[in-house]
Amino acid sequence: MTLERRQVTSERSCGSIALNRASASLARCSCLSSSARRSPACWQERGAIAVICGGALYVAGMFVVTVGFNVQLNDQLAAADTATGAATPVCARYLTEWTFWNHVRTIASTAAVLFIVAIATRP
Incomplete structure (x- = not known):
């Protein structure tokens, strides 16, 4: 295997690991599901605060600002x-x-992306 092919393979596997970690964190702490709302353990998991803050920041910063201000101005x-x-x-x-x-x-x-990166890169 050439050096270039190894580098591409290595980059793909690192990207997969980061995505898998982020997906696992989000799946473990899906606080929108009915069982998670009843379970306080979900809120205590490592990374739960980052998931909640990142999601709230994205919704408020993107959706609310777009609908409330940019569309009105347009x-x-x-x-x-x-x-x-x-x-x-x-x-x-x-x-x-x-x-x-x-x-x-x-x-x-x-900022929302930074929350996602923080979750994906945590050890």
Whole structure:
């Protein structure tokens, strides 16, 4: 086996190990299932807090921000009459506010990924 082939094989196996660990952590602590809600042991497992925080951060940072702010701004921009000068203030507001909320989504998504990485790479 060539060095390049060994490196690819090694990278694939490391990726599989990380995915398997993350999947096992999520499966063991699926706190949304009815049996897990009754069992306090699920909440005490190592990595449970990271799963909960990462999931909550993703939902709040991506879904809520998108639906609550970005879609509203997109609708306002689409409704603005671009033929007249009335759309200029809407466009200016759109650029500043949409960009801000897009940065919030980016930071929240990155933080959620970091929680997942922390779970996957734990010993």
